[in-house]
Structures are given as structure tokens and as C-alpha cells.
Amino acid sequence: MLNFNQEKYLQVTRGAVALRSEIEEIVEKVSQQEYKNIFLLGSGGAVATFYPFEYMIKSTSSIPVYAEIAAEFVVMNNQQFNEKSLVILSSLSGTTEETVAAAKYCKEKGATTIGITGEYHKPLADTVDYPIVNYAENDFAGDSNQLILSFLIFNLMHKKGDFPKYEAFAEQLEALPELLLGVKEEADSKACEFAETYKDEPYHILVGAGNTMGRAYSYAMCVLEEMQWIKTKSIHAAEFFHGTLEIVEEDTSMILLKGEDETRPLMERVERFAEKYTKKLTVFDTQDYELKGIVPEFRKYLSPIVTSTVLQRVSVHLEEKRNHSLETRRYYRKVAY
Amino acid sequence: MLNFNQEKYLQVTRGAVALRSEIEEIVEKVSQQEYKNIFLLGSGGAVATFYPFEYMIKSTSSIPVYAEIAAEFVVMNNQQFNEKSLVILSSLSGTTEETVAAAKYCKEKGATTIGITGEYHKPLADTVDYPIVNYAENDFAGDSNQLILSFLIFNLMHKKGDFPKYEAFAEQLEALPELLLGVKEEADSKACEFAETYKDEPYHILVGAGNTMGRAYSYAMCVLEEMQWIKTKSIHAAEFFHGTLEIVEEDTSMILLKGEDETRPLMERVERFAEKYTKKLTVFDTQDYELKGIVPEFRKYLSPIVTSTVLQRVSVHLEEKRNHSLETRRYYRKVAY
Numbered sequence: 192m193l194n195f196n197q198e199k200y201l202q203v204t205r206g207a208v209a210l211r212s213e214i215e216e217i218v219e220k221v222s223q224q225e226y227k228n229i230f231l232l233g234s235g236g237a238v239a240t241f242y243p244f245e246y247m248i249k250s251t252s253s254i255p256v257y258a259e260i261a262a263e264f265v266v267m268n269n270q271q272f273n274e275k276s277l278v279i280l281s282s283l284s285g286t287t288e289e290t291v292a293a294a295k296y297c298k299e300k301g302a303t304t305i306g307i308t309g310e311y312h313k314p315l316a317d318t319v320d321y322p323i324v325n326y327a328e329n330d331f332a333g334d335s336n337q338l339i340l341s342f343l344i345f346n347l348m349h350k351k352g353d354f355p356k357y358e359a360f361a362e363q364l365e366a367l368p369e370l371l372l373g374v375k376e377e378a379d380s381k382a383c384e385f386a387e388t389y390k391d392e393p394y395h396i397l398v399g400a401g402n403t404m405g406r407a408y409s410y411a412m413c414v415l416e417e418m419q420w421i422k423t424k425s426i427h428a429a430e431f432f433h434g435t436l437e438i439v440e441e442d443t444s445m446i447l448l449k450g451e452d453e454t455r456p457l458m459e460r461v462e463r464f465a466e467k468y469t470k471k472l473t474v475f476d477t478q479d480y481e482l483k484g485i486v487p488e489f490r491k492y493l494s495p496i497v498t499s500t501v502l503q504r505v506s507v508h509l510e511e512k513r514n515h516s517l518e519t520r521r522y523y524r525k526v527a528y
Numbered sequence: 529m530l531n532f533n534q535e536k537y538l539q540v541t542r543g544a545v546a547l548r549s550e551i552e553e554i555v556e557k558v559s560q561q562e563y564k565n566i567f568l569l570g571s572g573g574a575v576a577t578f579y580p581f582e583y584m585i586k587s588t589s590s591i592p593v594y595a596e597i598a599a600e601f602v603v604m605n606n607q608q609f610n611e612k613s614l615v616i617l618s619s620l621s622g623t624t625e626e627t628v629a630a631a632k633y634c635k636e637k638g639a640t641t642i643g644i645t646g647e648y649h650k651p652l653a654d655t656v657d658y659p660i661v662n663y664a665e666n667d668f669a670g671d672s673n674q675l676i677l678s679f680l681i682f683n684l685m686h687k688k689g690d691f692p693k694y695e696a697f698a699e700q701l702e703a704l705p706e707l708l709l710g711v712k713e714e715a716d717s718k719a720c721e722f723a724e725t726y727k728d729e730p731y732h733i734l735v736g737a738g739n740t741m742g743r744a745y746s747y748a749m750c751v752l753e754e755m756q757w758i759k760t761k762s763i764h765a766a767e768f769f770h771g772t773l774e775i776v777e778e779d780t781s782m783i784l785l786k787g788e789d790e791t792r793p794l795m796e797r798v799e800r801f802a803e804k805y806t807k808k809l810t811v812f813d814t815q816d817y818e819l820k821g822i823v824p825e826f827r828k829y830l831s832p833i834v835t836s837t838v839l840q841r842v843s844v845h846l847e848e849k850r851n852h853s854l855e856t857r858r859y860y861r862k863v864a865y
Binding site: 235429436468 | 571572573575583586587588589590592594597598599600603604605606607608626690731737738749750753754755757758759760761763764766767769770771772773774775776789790791793794797800801804805857858859860865
């Protein structure tokens with residue numbers, strides 16, 4: 192596959208999977224403390240990665256959960272938050288300013304903190320009670336984080352009595368490095384074709400729902416806008432019909448991220464609309480991938496990670512077809528603001 | 529003022545204010561039932577109107593609160609929701625399909641339901657336990673809803689012991705019809721100038737934070753996209769720096785909605801950036817309006833309604849300068865989907 196280091200990918204994702212028992216020990220400890228709610232704090236791609244897990248907790252467990260933007264959280268004086276809260280933060284570099292500030296704020300308030308990050312001896316790992324560390328370069332960090340979060344979140348729900356099938360699920364997660372590699376291989380020609388067709392497209396509408404909404408939000412903002420300087424709108428499938436639909440013309444690009452949770456019918460409604468009113472419709476559907484061995488009832492929990500692993504291939508091909516490096520920035524880390 | 533019926537505006541907003549004692553009676557009754565959390569359910573503009581109130585509850589009160597998209601809520605099997613939940617729904621026409629479906633779903637589950645709507649004898653009013661009805665035409669419905677919600681939400685928090693200054697605040701709300709009229713008059717020339725300058729602009733980035741984020745989301749989607757067919761991106765001020773900033777060039781229009789809550793510094797950071805990198809910056813700042821008689825500590829709670837009343841003037845001028853009626857639709861209520 193173009194610009195893909197298979198060995199490194201397997202190393203990073205297997206690294207995440209290998210953390211299973213360490214994660215379960217952390218869950219054991221924090222569950223004994225009887226936390227009363229969970230805060231998922233991050234910025235940009237990190238908070239977007241939390242959104243699907245927020246959705247999955249809401250629809251599976253009685254633990255109150257709040258995904259919040261780190262920089263807003265530290266100023267808003269959130270009244271649900273106190274020393275009985277369990278906070279999960281994530282920053283690959285371990286240096287994202289707002290996230291580190293949020294970790295410190297939470298520690299001062301006496302909450303329990305878990306930090307998912309790429310390195311020890313960086314501010315995030317040094318601040319939180321429980322660092323979970325897996326080294327990953329930027330392009331594979333999403334998959335690594337989502338694997339770690341899958342063990343962490345589903346085990347937390349299990350310990351609260353809300354996800355009795357955790358053992359079976361966790362075993363299946365262990366097969367994901369190879370399965371996701373297979374998804375990438377299957378998706379690659381579609382990704383290449385998309386990049387070729389849309390390389391000069393100036394604007395895309397990305398639509399998600401349920402546990403794919405966070406992926407739509409972050410692919411739009413953190414890849415198309417940040418890394419490719421292409422304008423986007425990301426919108427929830429149900430909300431699409433309350434405004435955004437009116438800008439659709441036959442040459443408006445729409446990208447639908449279909450997953451397999453309860454909100455799938457909402458996506459199908461958008462798909463029927465888009466089929467009629469634009470000639471530029473692309474659907475990335477997790478159902479297109481076999482995921483051999485994954486039990487049907489668990490597939491919906493994997494929609495976000497399957498979607499993002501597919502979209503990674505799209506990024507690589509966009510970079511090539513548009514001759515626009517994914518690393519180029521106008522402002523980020525280039526100017527002060 | 530262009531296309532503005534002052535008499536009707538005062539009638540609608542005074543109608544909302546006149547509901548105060550009726551709202552307080554409802555709050556009295558539902559508070560006796562000891563609800564354990566609040567769900568704010570709506571679609572499009574209605575859920576967007578809830579977002580600022582969700583923020584204000586989170587930062588003021590210990591009542592857990594969840595603003596959810598109605599169509600997603602009814603399929604997601606939300607585990608925080610049960611017969612101990614208090615649900616607030618809103619639909620001006622009282623016929624919005626997803627909202628009525630959500631009201632029925634909540635009733636079946638035994639939750640307590642309050643519906644804010646424009647007419648009795650319509651599905652929403654007929655379904656909920658407590659209808660709150662104020663007739664309003666589309667262009668003034670936003671202000672009406674926000675006034676009703678201000679009495680409702682702050683009185684709910686007061687009854688939980690979290691907003692002891694409710695009486696003083698409610699008295700100030702009663703002065704808002706005239707004060708908001710004054711804001712419109714003050715804002716009108718700026719709104720007209722904006723419309724003239726940007727009438728041919730094909731794309732805007734709208735930025736909000738805290739209790740103005742919902743206004744940025746809905747003005748982008750429900751007015752610029754739906755009513756004017758102009759492409760937009762709405763983004764939180766803190767999130768802006770995690771991707772969207774990279775598409776800013778000197779001719780990229782940015783619209784900042786500055787309010788007066790704790791997140792104002794996040795907006796100021798975006799403003800400093802925008803001042804440097806685009807020549808097309810517009811700032812709508814609630815601080816520009818005196819709101820004579822409003823106590824400083826209450827001003828922040830009024831940022832959303834002040835912002836939306838200003839933006840209504842922008843809409844009227846855009847309609848004229850662009851010769852594009854706010855009523856014209858390509859799809860909504862014109863085709864089946």
C-alpha cells in the first residue's frame with residue numbers, strides 16, 4: 192500500500208493491545224474508589240476520539256459521562272465535576288497545552304485521572320494518576336488510542352455491571368491489529384479512487400451519526416481542513432435535514448460515514464436524499480468489511496475504529512494526488528497565537 | 529427598521545414574559561416529583577437553542593443535564609433516561625416529526641415532559657404533561673423560546689437550591705422585550721453594513737464558545753445555509769486552533785460571536801488570530817450593548833438571546849441585499865425525503 196509501513200502499524204496496534212492487562216489493573220483500582228461519573232477531556236482530534244465512546248457509554252451504561260473540550264472545561268466551573276469524578280485525558284505528544292492544563296486542574300480538585308499518551312516523562316504522563324503509554328507516530332495514533340479506549344471504557348462499564356460480555360469482547364479486540372490491516376487493504380483502492388475523483392474538490396459535507404459522528408467531525412477538521420486546507424462542514428445525519436440540506440446541489444460533495452449502531456437508519460435517510468440530489472456522493476460503510484471472527488453483536492462498537500482506519504488510507508492518497516503533504520501547516524507550530 | 533414589526537415583536541416577547549407565573553407553577557409541580565436529571569430534546573434550531581442552557585446548567589447547577597438530538601435520542605437507548613427524568617422539548621409549529629416522536633417516547637417511558645410550542649391542539653402540546661404555549665411567527669420564535677427557557681431553567685435550578693438569585697433575575701427578564709428591541713435598533717446599522725459588505729461571500733466560519741456556541745451552530749445552519757444557501761463552518765473557539773485555523777486566508781470570512789461568560793478569553797484568542805490573518809473579520813459582541821438596568825452578574829446569562837436578536841437583524845438585511853427571501857427552500861417541505 193502507498194506510504195504504509197505495515198510492520199510499524201502492527202507494532203503500534205499490537206502495542207496497544209498488549210496494554211490490556213495493565214488497563215484492567217487500572218480499572219480494578221479506580222472502580223474500587225466508586226467514582227460517580229466519567230469526564231472525557233481533550234482537544235481537537237483527541238476529544239473527537241472520545242465522542243464515540245461517550246455515545247457508547249450513554250447507550251450502554253448507567254455511568255453518567257461527559258465529553259468536554261479541555262480548554263472550556265477548565266474555565267466553566269462544571270458542577271458535575273468533583274473529587275468523585277474519573278477523568279480520562281488523551282494527548283499523543285503528552286504536551287498539548289490545554290489538555291495538560293486540564294489534567295492539572297483535575298488533580299488539584301482531587302479527581303482521579305487517567306492519561307492516554309505516547310510517551311512517559313512528558314507533562315501528561317507526569318501529571319495523571321494513571322498514565323497509559325503506547326508509542327505511536329501521528330498517523331497510527333488514532334487506532335492506538337481507540338484500541339486502548341475500547342479496553343478501558345468497556346472494562347469500566349463491565350465493572351459497573353453494565354457490560355457482562357467484556358471478556359468475549361476484549362478477546363475480539365486482540366484480533367484487531369490484523370483485522371484492521373485487512374480493512375486497510377480492502378479499502379485502499381476505494382480510497383485511491385476517491386482521492387483521484389475529488390482531488391480538486393474545494394468543499395465537502397461530512398455526515399455521521401451515533402458513534403461515527405465524532406469521526407465525521409474530526410476527519411473534516413483535523414485532516415481535510417488542517418492537513419489538506421479543504422473547506423468542510425461536518426453535520427449529524429438527523430441535523431442535516433434541519434438546514435444543511437439546502438446547500439446541496441448536484442455538484443456538492445457529500446461523504447457519508449455509515450456505521451452499524453442504532454442510528455444507521457438516520458444515515459440511510461441522508462443517503463436516500465443524497466442519491467437523488469447530488470452526483471458527488473461517497474459512502475464509507477463499515478458493513479463493507481468482513482472483520483472475520485467478530486461476533487455480530489460487537490460489530491457496532493467497532494464502527495469508529497474501522498471508519499478511521501479506512502479514512503487513513505484516504506488521507507494518504509489525497510496527499511499524493513493533491514501533492515499536498517499531510518505535514519504542511521500555515522500556522523500550527525509556525526506562528527504564535 | 530427594515531422589515532420589522534415592532535408591535536408584533538413586543539407582543540410576542542411580552543407574551544413570553546407573561547408566562548412567568550404559569551412557568552413557575554409548572555416548576556413547582558415537577559420539582560415536587562424529585563426528577564434526577566434533565567433532558568433537552570429538539571432538532572435543528574430547537575436543539576441549538578437548548579445548547580446554551582445546557583452549558584449554563586452545567587456551570588451553575590448540580591442537576592445532570594443532557595441536550596440531545598431528538599431523532600438520535602429515540603433510537604440510542606440512553607441509559608441515563610428513565611421515569612425519573614424531566615424532559616423539555618420545543619417545536620414552534622408543534623408538529624416537528626422527530627420532536628413529537630421523542631415526546632411520545634418519553635411519555636411511554638414514564639418521564640415528565642414539558643413542551644414549549646406556539647399553539648395548543650397540535651401534536652406537541654397534546655402529548656406533553658405541561659405545554660407552555662406562546663404564539664410566535666418564525667422570526668421571533670427564537671427570542672420567545674429563550675425567554676421562556678430562561679424563566680423555566682433558572683427557576684428549576686433555584687428550586688434545587690443552585691440559583692438563589694432567581695427572583696432578582698426573573699424581574700430583570702421582564703424588562704427584556706424593551707431592552708432587546710433597543711439592542712436591535714442599536715445593532716441595525718452594523719447588521720446592514722455586514723450584509724452589504726458580505727452579500728456575495730460564498731463561505732463563512734462562525735465561531736462561538738460557552739453559551740454562544742449554540743448560536744454559532746444554529747445561525748450557520750438554520751439561517752446562512754437553510755435560508756440563504758451560503759456555505760458555513762461553525763466551530764468552537766478552542767477547537768478552531770485544532771484544525772480549522774489552517775484554512776484561514778486573508779479573504780476568508782470569519783464571524784465571531786462574543787458573549788460574556790467564562791469562555792470569553794477563548795474567543796479573544798481567536799479574535800487576536802483573526803485580526804492578523806484575515807481581512808474579513810466580523811465580531812458581534814454582546815458587550816457592545818448597554819442593557820440598561822441589567823445587573824452585571826446576570827449579563828452573561830443573556831449572551832445567547834442578545835446574540836440571536838442581533839443576528840436576526842443581519843438576516844433581514846442579508847435577505848434584502850442578496851435578494852434572496854428567507855422563506856425560499858430547495859427541499860424543505862417541497863420534496864419528500
